[in-house]
Amino acid sequence: MSYQVLARKYRPKKFADITAQEHITRTIQNSLRLGRVGHGYIFSGLRGVGKTTAARVFAKAVNCGRMIEDPEYLKEVTEPCGECESCLDFEQGTSLNISEFDAASNNSVDDIRLLRENVRYGPQKGRYRVYIIDEVHMLSTAAFNAFLKTLEEPPAHAIFIFATTELHKIPPTIASRCQRFNFKRIPLSEIEKQLHGICENEGINVEDDALQLIGRKAQGSMRDAQSILDQVIAFAVEQDEERSIHYDKVAELLNYIDDEQFFEVTEAAAEGDPAKMLAVARFVIDNGYDEQDFLEKLIEHLRNFLVLYNLRSTRLIERPEPVKERYQRDAKSFSPAVMMRMIDLLLEAQKELKFQFEYQFRFELVLLKLIETCHPASERLPEASPEETTEKKKSMTERQQ
Ligand SMILES: Nc1ncnc2c1ncn2[C@@H]1O[C@H](COP(=O)(O)OP(=O)(O)OP(=O)(O)O)[C@@H](O)[C@H]1O
Numbered sequence: 001m002s003y004q005v006l007a008r009k010y011r012p013k014k015f016a017d018i019t020a021q022e023h024i025t026r027t028i029q030n031s032l033r034l035g036r037v038g039h040g041y042i043f044s045g046l047r048g049v050g051k052t053t054a055a056r057v058f059a060k061a062v063n064c065g066r067m068i069e070d071p072e073y074l075k076e077v078t079e080p081c082g083e084c085e086s087c088l089d090f091e092q093g094t095s096l097n098i099s100e101f102d103a104a105s106n107n108s109v110d111d112i113r114l115l116r117e118n119v120r121y122g123p124q125k126g127r128y129r130v131y132i133i134d135e136v137h138m139l140s141t142a143a144f145n146a147f148l149k150t151l152e153e154p155p156a157h158a159i160f161i162f163a164t165t166e167l168h169k170i171p172p173t174i175a176s177r178c179q180r181f182n183f184k185r186i187p188l189s190e191i192e193k194q195l196h197g198i199c200e201n202e203g204i205n206v207e208d209d210a211l212q213l214i215g216r217k218a219q220g221s222m223r224d225a226q227s228i229l230d231q232v233i234a235f236a237v238e239q240d241e242e243r244s245i246h247y248d249k250v251a252e253l254l255n256y257i258d259d260e261q262f263f264e265v266t267e268a269a270a271e272g273d274p275a276k277m278l279a280v281a282r283f284v285i286d287n288g289y290d291e292q293d294f295l296e297k298l299i300e301h302l303r304n305f306l307v308l309y310n311l312r313s314t315r316l317i318e319r320p321e322p323v324k325e326r327y328q329r330d331a332k333s334f335s336p337a338v339m340m341r342m343i344d345l346l347l348e349a350q351k352e353l354k355f356q357f358e359y360q361f362r363f364e365l366v367l368l369k370l371i372e373t374c375h376p377a378s379e380r381l382p383e384a385s386p387e388e389t390t391e392k393k394k395s396m397t398e399r400q401q
């Protein structure tokens with residue numbers, strides 16, 4: 001049997017399986033119950049969060065025989081049944097009631113004219129023809145204008161779903177004629193739950209912290225999470241008789257920089273220890289990590305402290321418990337104002353580094369400047385007492401998980 005990538009194999013088939021977008025699926029289901037389906041929708045949001053998936057389930061639902069014929073079922077279940085002829089056509093990809101149109105590669109006025117021609121004809125079976133127009137922000141202005149008329153007077157059988165990762169690029173003339181749904185970035189915990197379910201189903205044992213690494217790398221995109229899992233399976237599981245995914249393998253594959261390095265930076269800044277700071281710079285450079293990427297994660301690390309100062313809780317920090325405790329402990333070494341200054345410095349450096357040649361030197365320099373930001377010459381902290389220093393040394397060497 002040929003291998004099917006996880007993102008396709010696990011594409012949700014009904015509203016209830018679309019994770020973290022309940023604010024959208026619930027609204028759509030309500031409109032189905034009330035028989036108030038619109039003709040134009042905009043689905044916006046990050047890549048891989050369920051826009052195309054939701055559009056397909058929607059298209060399947062408006063044409064589902066059972067939903068149309070059984071009012072009780074429509075009210076109580078409000079999901080495509082998955083069994084009627086129309087649903088089966090959808091699931092086999094043979095339904096004529098759905099057209100997916102990629103605006104990134106068909107963005108001329110002529111392409112839109114063709115689409116408009118096509119829209120005139122109603123469905124042969126079922127109620128609606130659903131047109132999913134992906135990457136709609138790539139359409140030319142002329143193409144948008146050509147489309148406007150269709151959207152103003154859409155045929156009764158047509159539903160347009162415009163999907164985009166860049167909502168601001170859609171002209172207001174189009175946007176104001178549509179219902180807008182903004183898809184959220186998927187929280188880490190939901191991604192972990194999904195990946196966990198997939199691994200279980202695939203008969204793979206997986207360590208929780210390995211799943212968390214994959215989830216974090218995906219940065220809120222479910223498709224990215226599933227693709228990374230595909231890669232991890234190919235790399236770590238296929239040759240392994242036990243079929244297991246271990247933390248170390250994932251860290252190796254993803255070229256992952258452990259939290260430890262970021263805590264080293266904040267400790268070096270708090271302690272005013274340039275040698276320690278330079279050791280981190282060396283570590284990054286010698287291991288071939290990308291400096292830009294490191295700065296980005298370092299900013300996220302500092303942001304976690306800011307969250308902690310402002311909310312007085314680690315609830316919004318997406319890390320395992322022991323790491324959260326470490327944030328709480330280390331937060332005492334800084335003030336919010338200093339933290340802000342450090343973040344400003346890094347944001348500036350991030351911009352500059354893009355255009356610089358003496359990359360490594362500048363990278364080291366910016367890390368050293370963090371110390372200066374923490375201890376401006378005028379307000380140096382008093383020397384730490386000897387016990388305190390050993391205390392800190394101890395906590396430094398504790399490997400946190
Ligand atoms: N909210 C979600 N719940 C469950 N699975 C999801 C979700 N979002 C995405 N996925 C998974 O990711 C895959 C890709 O999702 P989808 O095609 O819907 O993304 P998209 O938002 O349209 O992305 P793009 O902007 O790249 O087109 C799906 O096949 C599914 O496996």
Ligand SMILES: [Mg+2]
Binds near residue numbers: 053
């Ligand atoms: Mg899509």
Ligand SMILES: [Zn+2]
Binds near residue numbers: 063065080081083085
């Ligand atoms: Zn059905």
